[in-house]
Amino acid sequence: MNTRDVLMALLFAVLPTLATAAAPPPPLPQRLSETGLYEADSVTRVRADVLAYMPQYGLWSDGAHKRRWIWLPPGSVIDASRPDAWQFPAGTRLWKEFALGVRIETRYIERLPDGTWRYASYRWNADGSDATLVPEGGAAVAVAAAPGGRYAIPSRSDCTVCHEGTAVPVLGFSALQLSPDRDPLALHVGAARGEHTDLRSLAAQRRIVNLSPQLLAKPPRVAARSAVERAALGYLHANCGHCHNATGALDGLELTLAQRAIDSDDSAAATLRSLLGHASRFVPHGGGAAQRVAADGGTAPGTLLLRLKSTDAATRMPPLGVRQVDAAGVALIELWLTQARQSLIHQP
Numbered sequence: 465m466n467t468r469d470v471l472m473a474l475l476f477a478v479l480p481t482l483a484t485a486a487a488p489p490p491p492l493p494q495r496l497s498e499t500g501l502y503e504a505d506s507v508t509r510v511r512a513d514v515l516a517y518m519p520q521y522g523l524w525s526d527g528a529h530k531r532r533w534i535w536l537p538p539g540s541v542i543d544a545s546r547p548d549a550w551q552f553p554a555g556t557r558l559w560k561e562f563a564l565g566v567r568i569e570t571r572y573i574e575r576l577p578d579g580t581w582r583y584a585s586y587r588w589n590a591d592g593s594d595a596t597l598v599p600e601g602g603a604a605v606a607v608a609a610a611p612g613g614r615y616a617i618p619s620r621s622d623c624t625v626c627h628e629g630t631a632v633p634v635l636g637f638s639a640l641q642l643s644p645d646r647d648p649l650a651l652h653v654g655a656a657r658g659e660h661t662d663l664r665s666l667a668a669q670r671r672i673v674n675l676s677p678q679l680l681a682k683p684p685r686v687a688a689r690s691a692v693e694r695a696a697l698g699y700l701h702a703n704c705g706h707c708h709n710a711t712g713a714l715d716g717l718e719l720t721l722a723q724r725a726i727d728s729d730d731s732a733a734a735t736l737r738s739l740l741g742h743a744s745r746f747v748p749h750g751g752g753a754a755q756r757v758a759a760d761g762g763t764a765p766g767t768l769l770l771r772l773k774s775t776d777a778a779t780r781m782p783p784l785g786v787r788q789v790d791a792a793g794v795a796l797i798e799l800w801l802t803q804a805r806q807s808l809i810h811q812p
Contacts, residue, residue, distance in 0.1 A: 519653065522653040534556065536553060541670070545674040550637075625707075630709055644663060647698055690803065692803055695796060696800035
């Protein structure tokens with residue numbers, strides 16, 4: 465075979481791959497019932513090959529009740545070589561249902577063949593017969609139980625702000641969040657049930673590879689000196705850590721609120737160091753420089769609590785998906801800081 469024939473053979477070999485890579489993904493289904501979550505002709509019976517899960521630390525969403533599911537393509541596995549940044553196979557799909565008395569929306573995430581992720585939200589019909597695709601810009605829905613009677617379904621750009629601020633866009637499905645060693649003081653999550661997938665069941669079903677044996681022998685937990693501190697650090701991890709971490713776009717702020725499954729002592733210590741003794745770049749209205757946590761327990765509450773307590777859209781944290789102050793979350797953080805202040809002061 466001459467050089468020309470070799471080149472032509474190589475070209476024909478790679479053309480199908482190039483065509484597949486260049487082909488745009490199919491459009492998003494117009495109805496939730498078409499995404500693969502439910503059995504045919506049902507919007508209540510979840511397919512047998514779809515796994516339900518419950519993270520141990522919940523995200524506050526103005527009191528909405530949530531259910532979550534994940535589907536992995538047949539024969540595919542999650543690669544856990546990086547314990548805190550799992551790699552999900554192409555075709556992975558996840559759903560999260562939000563309800564306030566009635567189902568309001570179900571959010572959907574899918575990993576495409578080229579490795580990118582796409583996001584969508586589906587709004588439930590008034591009669592609960594199905595949910596329809598929400599436009600890219602999101603939607604405002606009248607819901608009596610929502611703050612002010614209005615519920616905001618996020619835009620797709622809003623989804624990327626939260627989900628792509630960390631190493632992996634999948635939030636809540638990780639070694640720490642699926643640990644069988646669950647935190648009994650964790651807020652805004654129900655009790656894990658037998659049908660909920662956890663770290664051990666994933667391994668038993670061989671849906672995950674390269675998982676450190678250490679994480680099965682001793683399931684991960686947030687490193688803490690007290691039960692209250694464990695719950696508080698877990699709360700900050702779930703509600704703030706997807707943006708405030710050491711690897712994302714905001715790492716320059718030196719505010720580390722994400723916890724790791726491996727080296728959990730180091731990640732907890734990093735959180736404490738990043739909170740204490742740091743001037744906040746956020747300047748409170750009418751005030752000058754402030755600390756993230758008031759080290760002396762004096763007159764200034766610190767910007768961490770200030771922003772968690774705020775109802776002002778320009779001040780509150782988290783900035784998206786929240787309109788109502790999480791009173792239980794604020795109380796937990798206040799209790800933790802009150803109990804731990806002296807030990808925080810003496811952190812190296």
